[in-house]
Amino acid sequence: GAGVSQSPRYKVAKRGQDVALRCDPISGHVSLFWYQQALGQGPEFLTYFQNEAQLDKSGLPSDRFFAERPEGSVSTLKIQRTQQEDSAVYLCASTLSGANTGELFFGEGSRLTVL
């Protein structure tokens, strides 16, 4: 597609439920990132993939958060046993190469609300 596509756009979960958020990066983009954006804040880094390899997961807040990109294209961010503090917008971003420029193309985000 023309841009980074994320689904679902909105997700409401009851506390304790598991959720899965999907990201379709721009076709051919090697690098893929997940960021978490709390209300009124800037995005915060969660994890980074280069192709199918997860090279940095230092931003994942707990072991309830898990991300994968098994074939080097689509990625899924999974949150197990959701808590209210997980409520946020989850942004996916991609870049064409593995070069470390910081110039990211972001998707529209998936807004998660945990009740």
Place this chain on the structure above:
Amino acid sequence: GQQLNQSPQSMFIQEGEDVSMNCTSSSIFNTWLWYKQDPGEGPVLLIALYKAGELTSNGRLTAQFGITRKDSFLNISASIPSDVGIYFCAGHVMDTGRRALTFGSGTRLQVQP
């Protein structure tokens, strides 16, 4: 960890006015970037700066990479209503294995027609 202090938090200006916002850090960055985020959308890159002291323009936008590598500013000239949104600075350190951007908390800009 690294933190970026972005100011002002919000601005309300009249159409046609110039705007200035800045970002400071306690850490050195190799790259400074400025993004704009509209409601319900993801951030969109406006300007990227790669060298200390660099001054870069993109239309009505001008940004500078501070000489100490710990700060940056963004100016918008002759603001128009579509400039409304949240502006984020972001810093990047290009060391081995580190790909994360550190974002500021944003400057919310409102423009009165």
